[in-house]
Amino acid sequence: MILPTSSSRYSRRRFLRQLVGAGALAATGLEPLLAGDVPATPQPFRFAFVTDLHLIQNGALRSADGIAACLTAVEKLDPRPEFILVGGDLVHVARDLTVTQAEESLDLFLKIWNDHTSLPAHWVFGNHDLVGTSNPSVLPGDKHYAKGLFRDRFQLPNLFYSFDHLGWHFVILDDIDPLPNRSYIGELFSDELQFLRADLDAHRTIPTIISCHIPTLSNLPMELSIAHAISGRPTPPLKNPKSLVCTNAQDLFADLPGHNIRAVLSGHLHFLENLTQNGIPFVNCGAVCGNYWHGPMYGCPEGFGVVDLDADGSVAFDYHPYGWKA
Numbered sequence: 019m020i021l022p023t024s025s026s027r028y029s030r031r032r033f034l035r036q037l038v039g040a041g042a043l044a045a046t047g048l049e050p051l052l053a054g055d056v057p058a059t060p061q062p063f064r065f066a067f068v069t070d071l072h073l074i075q076n077g078a079l080r081s082a083d084g085i086a087a088c089l090t091a092v093e094k095l096d097p098r099p100e101f102i103l104v105g106g107d108l109v110h111v112a113r114d115l116t117v118t119q120a121e122e123s124l125d126l127f128l129k130i131w132n133d134h135t136s137l138p139a140h141w142v143f144g145n146h147d148l149v150g151t152s153n154p155s156v157l158p159g160d161k162h163y164a165k166g167l168f169r170d171r172f173q174l175p176n177l178f179y180s181f182d183h184l185g186w187h188f189v190i191l192d193d194i195d196p197l198p199n200r201s202y203i204g205e206l207f208s209d210e211l212q213f214l215r216a217d218l219d220a221h222r223t224i225p226t227i228i229s230c231h232i233p234t235l236s237n238l239p240m241e242l243s244i245a246h247a248i249s250g251r252p253t254p255p256l257k258n259p260k261s262l263v264c265t266n267a268q269d270l271f272a273d274l275p276g277h278n279i280r281a282v283l284s285g286h287l288h289f290l291e292n293l294t295q296n297g298i299p300f301v302n303c304g305a306v307c308g309n310y311w312h313g314p315m316y317g318c319p320e321g322f323g324v325v326d327l328d329a330d331g332s333v334a335f336d337y338h339p340y341g342w343k344a
């Protein structure tokens with residue numbers, strides 16, 4: 019098994035949370051003791067937000083070369099990022115593959131990753147990372163079915179977790195809900211929301227960045243609907259709108275006031291949006307693969323995000339095309 023390069027900075031806090039549960043952790047009073055892990059003031063630093071890489075099976079459509087080129091560009095950034103936040107969809111349509119095929123795809127991805135970057139990484143789960151959920155030949159009992167392979171390869175018992183880095187707090191959420199009809203919707207889970215509330219309450223004064231794969235806020239579906247209506251085409255373009263934007267995003271929004279949220283980063287739409295709601299920037303980043311390795315998506319070129327955090331708690335997001343030509 020090829021292990022990813024990963025940071026262990028969040029390990030103690032995450033381990034304790036997983037051990038006793040977020041709510042129980044707060045109740046035990048352990049959280050104030052752990053606050054000593056965090057510098058008193060936020061430090062300035064840079065990280066890269068790299069999302070929607072979509073390695074095609076066996077590296078087809080030059081996807082393996084494209085991911086390598088992206089990572090090479092990330093490594094050349096000056097100043098160098100402290101880590102890479104990976105926004106999900108590492109591989110392409112693993113839900114249609116067998117478990118063996120999905121394992122081969124993710125392991126090829128990890129080989130490319132480890133061959134081209136030594137930066138620590140933190141991983142968000144994407145809908146394309148689901149294994150076998152649309153393949154009738156795959157048994158749901160397989161340990162690598164659905165989210166099992168991702169959990170295993172990245173050693174993540176939970177796909178929602180948090181970590182701290184240089185006085186900043188990061189919350190990683192999983193909003194991929196596979197349905198019995200073999201599709202999926204964007205949804206945050208009840209235990210995850212419970213974790214989120216406890217986690218935000220425990221880090222109320224620390225500048226915090228949240229990331230999930232499917233956006234919680236986007237104008238794109240409405241833009242596409244309006245453009246479609248104007249065009250007069252007979253078939254609606256949005257076959258599954260519940261898969262485009264998180265369906266219970268209002269539960270996340272309800273938890274944000276009174277906390278120190280500085281940005282919410284997502285991927286999924288392969289289209290760059292920078293929206294602001296109640297003073298909080300919601301950035302939906304363009305994709306490393308653009309339009310699934312067929313060129314730009316709605317004019318958004320293949321690229322990744324460069325995020326510069328300042329000591330005053332401000333966040334600057336810059337989209338960085340890496341010059342890929344499909």
Ligand SMILES: [Fe+2]
Pocket residue numbers: 070072107144146286287288305
């Ligand atoms: Fe994607």
